[in-house]
Amino acid sequence: MSSDAMAIHQGTDVGSRPWVETLHGWVTTVDHKRLGILYILYALLFLAVAGSEAMIIRIQLMYPHNSFVSPQVFNRIFTMHGTTMVFFVGIPVLFGLANYLVPLMIGARDMAFPRLNAFSFWLTALGGFLLYFSFLGGSGLYGAGNAPDVGWWAYAPLTSRAFSPGHSSDYWTISLLVAGFGSIGTAINIIATILCMRCPGMKLSRMPLLVWLNLVVSGMVLIAITPLSAAQIMLCVDRYLGGHFFDTQAGGSAALWMHFFWIFGHPEVYILILPAFAVLSEVIPVFSRKPMFGYPVMVGATIAIGFISMSVWAHHMFSIGMSSYGNAFFVLTTMAIAVPTGIKIFNWLGTMWGGRIIFKTPMLFCIGFLFNFLIAGLTGIMLGSAAFNWQLTGSYFVVAHFHYTLSGSFLFGIFAAFYYWHPKITGRMLGERLGKLHFWLFFIGFHVCFDLMHIPGLLGMARRIYTYEPGRGWDTLNLLISIGAFIQGIATLIFVANLIISYFKGAKAGNDPWDAWTLEWSVSSPPPAYNFASIPTVASRRPLWDLKHPEDPDSRYE
Amino acid sequence: MSAITTPLPEIPGSSALPYKGRVGMACLIIAESAIFTIFVVAYLYYIGKSLTGPTPREVLETPIFFTVCLLSSSLTIHLASKLLDRGKRGAFLALWFLTIVLGALFMYGTAREWHRLIYEHGLTISTNLFGTTYYSLVGLHAAHVTVGLLMLTIVLLFGLEGRVGREQSARIDVLSMYWHFVDAVWVVVFTVVYVLGR
Numbered sequence: 001m002s003s004d005a006m007a008i009h010q011g012t013d014v015g016s017r018p019w020v021e022t023l024h025g026w027v028t029t030v031d032h033k034r035l036g037i038l039y040i041l042y043a044l045l046f047l048a049v050a051g052s053e054a055m056i057i058r059i060q061l062m063y064p065h066n067s068f069v070s071p072q073v074f075n076r077i078f079t080m081h082g083t084t085m086v087f088f089v090g091i092p093v094l095f096g097l098a099n100y101l102v103p104l105m106i107g108a109r110d111m112a113f114p115r116l117n118a119f120s121f122w123l124t125a126l127g128g129f130l131l132y133f134s135f136l137g138g139s140g141l142y143g144a145g146n147a148p149d150v151g152w153w154a155y156a157p158l159t160s161r162a163f164s165p166g167h168s169s170d171y172w173t174i175s176l177l178v179a180g181f182g183s184i185g186t187a188i189n190i191i192a193t194i195l196c197m198r199c200p201g202m203k204l205s206r207m208p209l210l211v212w213l214n215l216v217v218s219g220m221v222l223i224a225i226t227p228l229s230a231a232q233i234m235l236c237v238d239r240y241l242g243g244h245f246f247d248t249q250a251g252g253s254a255a256l257w258m259h260f261f262w263i264f265g266h267p268e269v270y271i272l273i274l275p276a277f278a279v280l281s282e283v284i285p286v287f288s289r290k291p292m293f294g295y296p297v298m299v300g301a302t303i304a305i306g307f308i309s310m311s312v313w314a315h316h317m318f319s320i321g322m323s324s325y326g327n328a329f330f331v332l333t334t335m336a337i338a339v340p341t342g343i344k345i346f347n348w349l350g351t352m353w354g355g356r357i358i359f360k361t362p363m364l365f366c367i368g369f370l371f372n373f374l375i376a377g378l379t380g381i382m383l384g385s386a387a388f389n390w391q392l393t394g395s396y397f398v399v400a401h402f403h404y405t406l407s408g409s410f411l412f413g414i415f416a417a418f419y420y421w422h423p424k425i426t427g428r429m430l431g432e433r434l435g436k437l438h439f440w441l442f443f444i445g446f447h448v449c450f451d452l453m454h455i456p457g458l459l460g461m462a463r464r465i466y467t468y469e470p471g472r473g474w475d476t477l478n479l480l481i482s483i484g485a486f487i488q489g490i491a492t493l494i495f496v497a498n499l500i501i502s503y504f505k506g507a508k509a510g511n512d513p514w515d516a517w518t519l520e521w522s523v524s525s526p527p528p529a530y531n532f533a534s535i536p537t538v539a540s541r542r543p544l545w546d547l548k549h550p551e552d553p554d555s556r557y558e
Numbered sequence: 559m560s561a562i563t564t565p566l567p568e569i570p571g572s573s574a575l576p577y578k579g580r581v582g583m584a585c586l587i588i589a590e591s592a593i594f595t596i597f598v599v600a601y602l603y604y605i606g607k608s609l610t611g612p613t614p615r616e617v618l619e620t621p622i623f624f625t626v627c628l629l630s631s632s633l634t635i636h637l638a639s640k641l642l643d644r645g646k647r648g649a650f651l652a653l654w655f656l657t658i659v660l661g662a663l664f665m666y667g668t669a670r671e672w673h674r675l676i677y678e679h680g681l682t683i684s685t686n687l688f689g690t691t692y693y694s695l696v697g698l699h700a701a702h703v704t705v706g707l708l709m710l711t712i713v714l715l716f717g718l719e720g721r722v723g724r725e726q727s728a729r730i731d732v733l734s735m736y737w738h739f740v741d742a743v744w745v746v747v748f749t750v751v752y753v754l755g756r
Binding site: 113191192196223238 | 581
């Protein structure tokens with residue numbers, strides 16, 4: 001790239017311009033990188049909010065008969081915690097990463113539909129705003145704050161007018177509907193970008209795995225988020241037009257809502273975990289100094305997960321009394337999905353095997369992920385067996401299991417992504433010392449919290465209870481779980497501090513601080529607005545390896 | 559900037575990539591199909607589960623004529639976009655207009671049916687499960703027809719100003735994909751509501 005181009009880019013940066021213009025620039029931007037950053041910042045904001053809600057839950061449950069919050073407030077807090085973490089942390093951060101990285105990795109100058117991209121982001125932003133506006137508007141101006149309290153799954157008949165008066169559930173419904181349309185818009189955009197905007201030579205079989213996984217995730221968003229949107233429309237019809245979809249008094253079925261919700265809900269957890277897989281598939285090869293082991297198998301396993309995840313939903317509903325054939329079907333599909341997932345774990349291990357592993361913070365988070373995700377998968381298989389599930393469904397064992405996947409796996413993957421791509425996005429490295437402290441504190445806090453959480457579940461402690469009787473053998477465990485949660489909170493604060501300090505004082509990154517192999521590292525950090533001065537041409541899966549090692553390019557072997 | 563950004567090894571460009579508009583619309587159609595699937599499943603699941611009348615057998619009449627209108631509009635829009643491809647703008651506009659008329663006729667049919675159901679049979683969305691599922695499913699489809707008609711009308715207005723030519727034919731194709739989808743959904747809705755549902 002020429003120095004002129006750099007100068008033009010510098011000219012559009014902040015600095016001399018008044019802040020109103022800078023703000024205007026960010027609000028009206030259609031640049032995929034800026035929208036990616038907006039998505040990520042938005043997710044970080046809500047991570048702080050939903051994390052604080054988790055702290056409130058853990059303070060309340062620290063001692064038996066604690067009265068830190070009332071039962072009503074406790075219901076609102078766990079509803080908001082779950083809804084926020086899934087829809088306004090998980091989805092924005094995965095779309096933020098995809099937005100930022102996919103065009104750079106496939107050698108494109110922007111997404112296929114830049115304005116649709118901006119529209120989708122602002123829809124998602126509106127969704128999050130609506131959800132939190134419910135604290136003010138949930139009961140009009142009468143109540144002193146009334147957020148939704150129906151759980152993030154909002155089972156009927158909790159959401160019927162009789163049990164959920166006021167507007168709190170409507171804010172929940174409309175918020176997820178709006179955010180869902182935003183997700184669909186972005187998914188369409190990502191698929192069109194990947195299929196139509198690849199640079200010359202970037203065949204499907206040469207795309208970085210992160211791009212492949214985001215293609216599959218976006219396809220899943222198209223057919224998994226939409227059932228939720230449909231169900232939300234039905235709920236609106238019930239609540240506002242007097243419909244009877246989920247009204248058992250008029251012949252409607254509460255179980256139908258559960259089916260519709262989990263047809264969305266289970267693919268959703270794979271929509272969240274696949275982007276973390278995507279991050280691992282980029283970070284582990286670079287920090288093991290080896291190409292990805294079994295690339296075609298990884299792609300195949302991803303597609304298999306995408307398909308099978310659409311047919312496992314009712315393992316959330318073993319206790320509602322399905323036929324034994326239904327139970328058996330969902331047990332078998334749940335067992336089946338462990339196979340491609342296991343293949344992935346072995347492929348990452350195969351990549352590390354014999355490599356010269358560099359234990360920098362991104363790699364630490366990836367290794368932590370492998371460790372946590374294995375256990376998450378094992379408890380998942382336990383819960384996927386109907387007979388075992390009948391004993392433990394609705395207990396803290398389930399809570400521990402899915403926090404292992406979402407906190408121990410998804411969040412670890414996202415943290416790895418932050419440490420890995422922060423230099424590209426901001427031009428500065430994230431501090432390695434604070435990073436290692438963040439990792440170890442979070443890892444220890446995570447295991448204190450969620451390893452122990454399995455035990456009260458096995459002992460019979462139910463989910464969603466706001467307090468419990470002393471002397472059931474849960475007291476010490478709950479205290480320790482809360483301490484683990486606080487350690488994770490402190491670790492996250494260290495991470496935020498690291499972000500802020502590194503933004504101003506971090507070491508300059510240069511184009512390619514990790515000696516990596518994908519196209520985003522070939523441009524400056526941060527990349528110029530147009531990404532590539534001239535559209536690159538690639539000949540293998542590791543274009544930058546070819547460039548750095550012209551004597552022994554990958555293209556010779558692929 | 560270092561040597562890293564020098565152009566990467568040249569390889570002749572591979573086969574042409576698909577048009578992003580078509581891919582985007584195909585994705586939208588997949589997403590919409592999932593929404594319709596959920597409504598259709600709800601309709602099928604609730605057939606015969608209403609606790610009170612009126613029932614579909616008592617009040618529904620099969621809208622053969624309006625169905626023929628909607629389905630034949632798929633043919634006219636297809637021919638219209640073919641004609642635009644060949645640069646015959648006058649014939650394109652005529653067939654395009656005919657498509658809008660056929661779509662509007664279908665909407666008139668739905669409006670008449672709803673009017674009859676509401677005023678003669680007292681069936682509203684809150685009467686019973688049949689009302690809830692019927693108005694939601696047919697209404698969801700009618701909403702899609704309405705959106706389609708709005709977009710078709712916008713194209714017609716541009717066309718009358720002489721701004722739709724062969725250069726736009728790729729975009730016109732994308733719009734006609736949507737219209738074909740709306741028609742195809744009607745085949746499913748028709749089968750479910752007027753054939754299986756009675």
